[in-house]
Amino acid sequence: MKANIPNRIILPEEKTPTQWYNLRADMPEKPPALLNPGTGEPLKVEELFPIFCEELARQELNNTDAWIDIPGEVLDYYKTFRPSPLHRAYRLEEELGTPARIYFKFEGNNTSGSHKLNSAIAQAYYAKAQGLRGLTTETGAGQWGTALAMACAHFKLPLTVYMVKGSYNQKPYRRSIIHTFGAEIIPSPSDTTNAGRAILAQMPGTTGSLGCAISEAVEKAVTNEGFRYVLGSVLNQVLLHQSVIGLESKAALELYDEYPDLVIGCAGGGSNLGGLIAPFMQDKLQGRANPRILAVEPASCPSLTRGKYVYDFCDTAKVTPLAKMYTLGSGFIPGANHAGGLRYHGMSPMLSKLYHDGYMEAVSYEQTTVFGAAAEFSKVEGILPAPESAHAIRAAIDEALKCKETGEAKTILFGLTGTGYFDMTAYEQYLNGTMSDVIPTDAQLEASEPQS
Amino acid sequence: MKANIPNRIILPEEKTPTQWYNLRADMPEKPPALLNPGTGEPLKVEELFPIFCEELARQELNNTDAWIDIPGEVLDYYKTFRPSPLHRAYRLEEELGTPARIYFKFEGNNTSGSHKLNSAIAQAYYAKAQGLRGLTTETGAGQWGTALAMACAHFKLPLTVYMVKGSYNQKPYRRSIIHTFGAEIIPSPSDTTNAGRAILAQMPGTTGSLGCAISEAVEKAVTNEGFRYVLGSVLNQVLLHQSVIGLESKAALELYDEYPDLVIGCAGGGSNLGGLIAPFMQDKLQGRANPRILAVEPASCPSLTRGKYVYDFCDTAKVTPLAKMYTLGSGFIPGANHAGGLRYHGMSPMLSKLYHDGYMEAVSYEQTTVFGAAAEFSKVEGILPAPESAHAIRAAIDEALKCKETGEAKTILFGLTGTGYFDMTAYEQYLNGTMSDVIPTDAQLEASEPQS
Numbered sequence: 001m002k003a004n005i006p007n008r009i010i011l012p013e014e015k016t017p018t019q020w021y022n023l024r025a026d027m028p029e030k031p032p033a034l035l036n037p038g039t040g041e042p043l044k045v046e047e048l049f050p051i052f053c054e055e056l057a058r059q060e061l062n063n064t065d066a067w068i069d070i071p072g073e074v075l076d077y078y079k080t081f082r083p084s085p086l087h088r089a090y091r092l093e094e095e096l097g098t099p100a101r102i103y104f105k106f107e108g109n110n111t112s113g114s115h116k117l118n119s120a121i122a123q124a125y126y127a128k129a130q131g132l133r134g135l136t137t138e139t140g141a142g143q144w145g146t147a148l149a150m151a152c153a154h155f156k157l158p159l160t161v162y163m164v165k166g167s168y169n170q171k172p173y174r175r176s177i178i179h180t181f182g183a184e185i186i187p188s189p190s191d192t193t194n195a196g197r198a199i200l201a202q203m204p205g206t207t208g209s210l211g212c213a214i215s216e217a218v219e220k221a222v223t224n225e226g227f228r229y230v231l232g233s234v235l236n237q238v239l240l241h242q243s244v245i246g247l248e249s250k251a252a253l254e255l256y257d258e259y260p261d262l263v264i265g266c267a268g269g270g271s272n273l274g275g276l277i278a279p280f281m282q283d284k285l286q287g288r289a290n291p292r293i294l295a296v297e298p299a300s301c302p303s304l305t306r307g308k309y310v311y312d313f314c315d316t317a318k319v320t321p322l323a324k325m326y327t328l329g330s331g332f333i334p335g336a337n338h339a340g341g342l343r344y345h346g347m348s349p350m351l352s353k354l355y356h357d358g359y360m361e362a363v364s365y366e367q368t369t370v371f372g373a374a375a376e377f378s379k380v381e382g383i384l385p386a387p388e389s390a391h392a393i394r395a396a397i398d399e400a401l402k403c404k405e406t407g408e409a410k411t412i413l414f415g416l417t418g419t420g421y422f423d424m425t426a427y428e429q430y431l432n433g434t435m436s437d438v439i440p441t442d443a444q445l446e447a448s449e450p451q452s
Numbered sequence: 453m454k455a456n457i458p459n460r461i462i463l464p465e466e467k468t469p470t471q472w473y474n475l476r477a478d479m480p481e482k483p484p485a486l487l488n489p490g491t492g493e494p495l496k497v498e499e500l501f502p503i504f505c506e507e508l509a510r511q512e513l514n515n516t517d518a519w520i521d522i523p524g525e526v527l528d529y530y531k532t533f534r535p536s537p538l539h540r541a542y543r544l545e546e547e548l549g550t551p552a553r554i555y556f557k558f559e560g561n562n563t564s565g566s567h568k569l570n571s572a573i574a575q576a577y578y579a580k581a582q583g584l585r586g587l588t589t590e591t592g593a594g595q596w597g598t599a600l601a602m603a604c605a606h607f608k609l610p611l612t613v614y615m616v617k618g619s620y621n622q623k624p625y626r627r628s629i630i631h632t633f634g635a636e637i638i639p640s641p642s643d644t645t646n647a648g649r650a651i652l653a654q655m656p657g658t659t660g661s662l663g664c665a666i667s668e669a670v671e672k673a674v675t676n677e678g679f680r681y682v683l684g685s686v687l688n689q690v691l692l693h694q695s696v697i698g699l700e701s702k703a704a705l706e707l708y709d710e711y712p713d714l715v716i717g718c719a720g721g722g723s724n725l726g727g728l729i730a731p732f733m734q735d736k737l738q739g740r741a742n743p744r745i746l747a748v749e750p751a752s753c754p755s756l757t758r759g760k761y762v763y764d765f766c767d768t769a770k771v772t773p774l775a776k777m778y779t780l781g782s783g784f785i786p787g788a789n790h791a792g793g794l795r796y797h798g799m800s801p802m803l804s805k806l807y808h809d810g811y812m813e814a815v816s817y818e819q820t821t822v823f824g825a826a827a828e829f830s831k832v833e834g835i836l837p838a839p840e841s842a843h844a845i846r847a848a849i850d851e852a853l854k855c856k857e858t859g860e861a862k863t864i865l866f867g868l869t870g871t872g873y874f875d876m877t878a879y880e881q882y883l884n885g886t887m888s889d890v891i892p893t894d895a896q897l898e899a900s901e902p903q904s
Contacts, residue, residue, distance in 0.1 A: 180836065380605075382605075
């Protein structure tokens with residue numbers, strides 16, 4: 001029965017999702033509320049309006065509606081690159097000699113090169129619908145900045161992107177592609193904001209961090225009439241939009257009577273992971289199935305595996321609300337030789353709660369072993385993965401090798417979030433043997449500990 | 453009836469081609485034969501065996517079989533990235549305010565980033581099937597080298613790629629991706645071959661050319677036991693494999709009762725153009741339809757629009773057979789500031805014949821206007837085109853604007869051959885206003901004239 005599964009499954013149009021799935025509605029215990037840092041009180045939706053689009057603010061705090069209609073204009077845009085393909089990794093299975101059946105959901109087949117476009121187009125749509133004049137954001141490795149620049153070009157919305165300085169210098173092509181889509185791009189920390197100037201005064205040579213770039217982007221939004229800030233991960237609204245990944249994956253597997261024993265996603269702020277696992281976690285919460293859910297993070301920025309579950313700021317300058325999450329401290333900056341994204345100090349509050357409550361596992365990997373998996377995967381599967389995505393590949397390979405030992409024919413699903421075309425410098429370092437691993441010491445983690 | 457055409461048409465599996473279409477079989481006058489440069493006599497298939505795989509040599513000279521089965525292993529691989537989507541460019545139409553209906557066939561949705569993979573996987577398959585030890589090739593902008601490296605990784609075949617030195621230095625990421633797929637990559641001209649050493653002695657500072665890299669790759673193949681040479685364009689066999697582009701395009705348009713009034717493709721050696729137009733040219737040759745067919749080439753390397761239709765060598769060192777084609781002379785090297793591919797001195801003999809016999813038109817564009825079209829297209833359609841592909845976009849936009857003037861609702865189909873992720877340096881030059889145009893003078897063309 002399972003012999004005729006193609007190696008690339010494209011979901012038929014009538015099966016593609018027209019609603020996003022809001023997992024929080026089905027969580028027996030909700031993630032703790034965001035807190036106003038001044039009062040320590042739970043944030044009211046109106047308090048978010050100066051920062052976020054109103055509809056996005058409402059989505060952020062919506063713990064009750066399980067299904068939210070995808071607006072027509074967003075659906076139309078989705079149709080230019082979705083449904084994304086679900087691949088059966090026959091060649092990888094053969095190469096590993098594993099009885100496991102390995103599937104991956106490939107989100108790299110759009111110009112932004114990653115899953116980030118799923119939320120970018122939604123956020124740009126709501127901004128346009130509200131009549132805003134423009135948006136600000138930050139980007140680390142550049143995937144989010146590229147996706148949002150594309151989305152804003154589509155709706156003809158001005159955009160300013162603060163790009164973590166280390167990436168800005170390492171990835172000139174990322175800058176150029178964001179520039180091509182018409183966005184302004186500024187290396188962070190910069191002298192264009194108070195937050196940036198303060199950080200530069202304190203650490204003149206810093207290569208920046210996501211937390212710092214967030215501070216700058218938020219400041220720029222709240223000090224410019226008609227501008228709002230948007231974010232590509234961590235937030236509930238983002239995980240909501242990314243649920244299309246999981247919904248499509250589940251529907252595509254159902255076509256072939258498959259269900260994953262194990263769902264694996266890379267985890268930085270949690271946008272891909274939260275989206276991929278959403279419908280499977282629903283099954284788990286409602287007792288219909290019990291798949292293992294595995295988050296994979298870099299050893300250089302191990303928020304789930306070495307962070308603390310406490311209230312912390314989402315940014316470095318401490319201007320954002322407080323979120324209860326696994327965090328390394330808002331001052332944490334991963335080592336400069338860490339390649340790729342997944343460099344945020346915290347983790348999605350929703351995923352943090354699920355992890356804390358035992359619904360999810362987490363593991364961390366050093367980057368050389370991750371790039372080893374990426375290089376192997378590219379040769380056998382013919383897709384060049386982003387370093388971020390390669391974390392999930394590494395874990396999937398290791399789990400498939402365990403199946404080889406035990407003889408279990410498990411079904412493994414992982415998220416292949418994007419392509420590595422802009423990460424060739426890091427690939428070259430790996431191939432030449434000049435890549436090294438960066439693992440923060442306990443002392444370093446203590447020094448950046450959350451202060452709340 | 454035509455209102456419900458989606459903006460991305462994916463051909464259903466049962467409609468995807470299982471045979472390639474060999475246009476030569478239906479040409480009333482065949483392209484003149486390849487000649488042995490020593491004897492001046494038409495080449496026999498056995499004479500090609502030392503250079504090419506035997507099956508590919510047979511395909512090269514096959515002027516009689518219109519349909520050739522795609523081998524099962526190639527079909528399996530095609531399924532990992534084909535059918536490629538056919539897009540309706542609604543947003544571009546709206547932006548231009550044209551009554552034209554614009555479609556484009558997008559071949560960039562695979563890791564190699566272009567249509568080149570269609571032939572690469574076929575050529576690697578035949579090499580493997582013949583039990584060869586390895587392959588050699590050349591690459592200009594890097595698309596073919598990337599595609600062949602992927603294909604050879606799939607079949608675990610060693611590969612040496614001679615990359616035009618100018619591109620090798622301009623595009624370090626291209627090198628790295630080819631390296632990641634396990635191929636050896638050498639900047640050409642190099643000191644690894646007699647041909648390379650001779651050219652280096654004559655022009656020590658040269659940035660190289662495709663013709664020169666071909667000489668090196670052929671020499672490397674014929675001097676190494678069990679190796680053969682493969683080529684990504686120009687040859688009949690390549691156009692045969694690329695016919696999947698046109699076959700899929702035509703089948704996808706038929707689903708919506710559409711037929712192009714105009715088919716536009718960029719033209720370097722002719723691989724994409726020949727593949728895209730194949731079934732439409734068949735209709736034209738057989739009197740079933742009369743679409744305009746338009747080749748678009750760079751003003752910096754204008755083989756069709758300014759070359760001569762004569763017998764010429766396919767390479768610089770004059771070791772290859774002689775082909776009758778539109779050519780600028782095998783010694784022609786496009787200006788160093790020419791961005792992207794489409795830099796071959798000649799044109800596919802089959803397309804040359806069709807152009808010479810009046811079945812096809814040609815136009816050339818300067819690169820700044822091409823990049824202008826690319827930047828505009830990327831913003832409205834959300835796909836970042838390769839500079840090569842952008843030549844077709846430029847022509848499609850201009851034709852759509854003519855429709856706006858005349859009020860004609862023509863159906864335009866163009867080939868979007870690939871993505872521009874590795875061409876961001878050129879995009880940045882365009883955006884910063886530092887890109888210039890390079891048009892060879894008449895004196896330059898005369899100096900490189902074919903000598904036969």
